[in-house]
Amino acid sequence: MEYNATSLWVSRIVDWGRGYVDRPFLVAFLLMGWIPVVCSVVALDSSEASTAFLVGQALACLMVVPAPFDVWYYDERLLPQFFDDIELITATESHDALDRLAERYDTYYVKYWWVSTLVWVGLVLTVFVxxxxxxxxxxxxxxxxxxAYLGFFCYWLLFAGLRSHGGLITVFVIRAFAEEVTLDVDPLHPDGLGGLSTVGTFAIRMTIITSLGSLALPLSFQIASHIAYEEVVYVGVALFVLLVALNFLYPTYKVNRRAQDLREKMLDNHRERIRKLEKRLALLTENEADLPDDGLAETNDELLELEIRRARREYEDYQNVQLYPLSIGIITRLVSSILLPVCFILFELFVTGSL
Known part of the structure; x- marks a missing residue:
């Protein structure tokens, strides 16, 4: 099914440009990504600004230059691909529920982006004033x-809001998926995670996009140390850190809990099946002496023993499958996305203080 019925206004602008040049990143930069660069060049004079401020401004600018592409990528690729992939680990009877969920959150993403942006409007414009x-x-x-600098701030808060909106939609989508859709965990899935790597990949890709906000931390700390209401800056930093953590930890926890419940149910079913087969085999063995010597009893014994062994293997498969949606590749990307904010906090503490 096509899980992308509508598009955000940023995506529509980029898709219009792709009619001339089919390179989304290049189109996004040519149509919107250059704005913070030009605003910064017009607003700043390198002979008057401090080195620390110039470095912080350059990093904050770098944060939002690729933002139009990130927004397009989430809207047109990442979110639709997630719904396509999780259809494979969704029970057949829940496909209609999955379709409704996809339509609902596609609409939320497109229509209510301004809600997340309003938070940054209040914080960022207060800092500017x-x-x-x-x-x-x-x-x-x-x-x-x-x-020009106000133009930079407005552009920055707009795309910080849009990225935050994507992060929140990611959390809400996975929560709804875990609560409203019946999973079909496959213990023999090639990913070794019962097919749940789909969720981990979706969450970590959005976490990486969100973590690019750490590029604005040096400038944020520079401003906070020179204004009267530095608490406003620290509220924004706290919201950013919370969103990065929430983007990965909550989906991982939520899906794992749901998958654990499903596994316990499957294990109970297999235990009951194994007990019934063993009881049937015991009864057959007890009555074997009374059965005619036609070879059928031995055949039934062998078939039952094979069925019991198969049931035990299936039980062990479900028991041993890893239900945290974390592969080595996903963990590596998670560590990278977490290290980025940490590196810039350390940069502020130990480097810019000496500039």
């Missing part, structure tokens, strides 16, 4: 320069 004294000290003092 209370930080005017600090920005003037960095040479941003003319009307044109302040206007």
């Amino acid at each position: 209370v930080g005017q004294g600090y920005f003037r000290g960095q040479g941003i003092d003319t009307l044109v320069e302040r206007g």
